[in-house]
Amino acid sequence: MLAPEGRVHRRVYTDPDIFAAEMERIYGHAWLYVAHESQLEGAGAFVTAHMGDRPVIVARHTDDEIHVFANRCTHRGMKVCSARRGSKKRFVCPYHGWAFSTDGSLIGIPHGKGYNGKLDPKDPALGLDRVPHVESYRGFVFASRATDGPSLADYLGPMTRAIDNMVDRAPSGEIEMTGGGFRQRYRGNWKLHMENANDLMHASIVHASSVDSAQAVADDLADGAEDHALQMFKGNGLPLEMMDKVEIHGFPGGHSYMGGFYKEGPITQTTDEDPINSSYRSAMIGAYGENRAENIMGWDTFNHLVYPNLILNPKHQQMRLLQPVAVDCTIVHSMCFRLRGAPEEMYQRSVRFLSALNSPASQITTDDIAMFNGIQQALDEADSEWIYLSRGLDHDIAHDDGGEIGEVGTSELPLRAQYAAWRDLMSA
Ligand code: FES
Numbered sequence: 001m002l003a004p005e006g007r008v009h010r011r012v013y014t015d016p017d018i019f020a021a022e023m024e025r026i027y028g029h030a031w032l033y034v035a036h037e038s039q040l041e042g043a044g045a046f047v048t049a050h051m052g053d054r055p056v057i058v059a060r061h062t063d064d065e066i067h068v069f070a071n072r073c074t075h076r077g078m079k080v081c082s083a084r085r086g087s088k089k090r091f092v093c094p095y096h097g098w099a100f101s102t103d104g105s106l107i108g109i110p111h112g113k114g115y116n117g118k119l120d121p122k123d124p125a126l127g128l129d130r131v132p133h134v135e136s137y138r139g140f141v142f143a144s145r146a147t148d149g150p151s152l153a154d155y156l157g158p159m160t161r162a163i164d165n166m167v168d169r170a171p172s173g174e175i176e177m178t179g180g181g182f183r184q185r186y187r188g189n190w191k192l193h194m195e196n197a198n199d200l201m202h203a204s205i206v207h208a209s210s211v212d213s214a215q216a217v218a219d220d221l222a223d224g225a226e227d228h229a230l231q232m233f234k235g236n237g238l239p240l241e242m243m244d245k246v247e248i249h250g251f252p253g254g255h256s257y258m259g260g261f262y263k264e265g266p267i268t269q270t271t272d273e274d275p276i277n278s279s280y281r282s283a284m285i286g287a288y289g290e291n292r293a294e295n296i297m298g299w300d301t302f303n304h305l306v307y308p309n310l311i312l313n314p315k316h317q318q319m320r321l322l323q324p325v326a327v328d329c330t331i332v333h334s335m336c337f338r339l340r341g342a343p344e345e346m347y348q349r350s351v352r353f354l355s356a357l358n359s360p361a362s363q364i365t366t367d368d369i370a371m372f373n374g375i376q377q378a379l380d381e382a383d384s385e386w387i388y389l390s391r392g393l394d395h396d397i398a399h400d401d402g403g404e405i406g407e408v409g410t411s412e413l414p415l416r417a418q419y420a421a422w423r424d425l426m427s428a
């Protein structure tokens with residue numbers, strides 16, 4: 001067995017055959033995030049995305065439906081669309097000009113008489129391969145290649161709350177993805193990033209250099225002069241006894257989330273002395289009333305992991321999406337949302353948060369990527385067979401949200417939840 005409870009064989013990170021099986025059995029069955037509806041406003045609006053290692057086009061068709069289909073020409077395999085997003089009446093393959101509608105069907109072949117009637121352009125099989133299931137949850141568009149399986153809402157289960165909270169934080173009840181984002185490629189398996197995102201044990205150790213320099217800078221500043229990035233860097237330095245007090249939740253299906261761990265400054269969004277927080281709070285109270293606004297804004301959590309490859313951080317309007325490229329290569333897409341109806345400074349803060357945490361110039365994520373590169377290299381070379389996920393094993397506590405909660409925040413419960421889902425899907 002490659003992943004018995006509490007440990008994992010190194011081949012799970014290094015064997016190309018296991019990666020190929022994951023792309024079929026995990027990414028071929030899961031509901032995978034592909035787009036946000038704010039990117040698909042109006043017929044012809046599209047984005048390009050990946051479902052596992054397969055490139056797809058996500059487009060709004062003239063009938064207003066969102067369709068997802070392979071970004072691979074049925075003629076001789078060229079990528080049909082290389083733009084990241086935009087709006088088109090039709091997709092024309094750059095190689096020999098086959099044209100496809102925004103629902104993926106073939107609508108034209110230049111110089112088609114050369115086929116001497118042996119190829120029927122109306123044959124549906126010549127359309128771009130359609131992904132059978134597409135559903136939205138409050139503007140988040142997911143697609144699935146599974147022939148059977150749960151609805152999107154059932155698949156997301158308790159993670160719907162993260163999406164609800166992300167959207168409810170907009171006074172207008174709508175969020176939008178308008179700008180671009182960051183992309184970083186690392187030499188390491190996709191699971192290494194998922195295992196890192198809810199690992200409260202690593203932050204103060206891996207990120208010590210930025211914690212220490214942030215503290216040194218903060219010591220020289222007047223009270224209240226710290227900016228967001230400085231507070232973020234310091235947050236990673238929370239003592240491990242305090243990290244243990246942060247809630248860590250794991251669920252069947254591989255999802256997980258952690259509680260918030262920013263304890264001081266405007267980044268906690270609890271102080272009214274901060275003018276941006278205070279005008280945002282007024283807008284929220286105006287929209288929802290005091291009780292409901294406090295409920296929405298008071299849900300203090302950090303990363304929410306939707307298995308297998310989506311990470312949401314509703315409080316700071318952040319999102320990360322993993323694109324597995326090969327067994328030892330992954331692209332991380334990082335983006336953020338604008339809260340419609342909130343002061344514009346909230347969006348500027350969200351962009352700064354994204355830059356400080358997830359840009360290639362970040363002093364945080366670059367530390368993590370150094371770990372992923374190092375792990376991948378060592379697992380490729382080493383002759384020791386196992387890695388261990390047993391911190392907190394047998395001390396997880398059943399929770400009335402349908403999942404489990406770690407006895408302490410530094411528990412490796414989220415990793416075990418991921419591997420329970422991995423075993424289920426890979427052995428199905
Ligand atoms: S490969 Fe697309 S038209 Fe030839």
Ligand SMILES: [Fe+2]
Binds near residue numbers: 196203207368
């Ligand atoms: Fe980290």
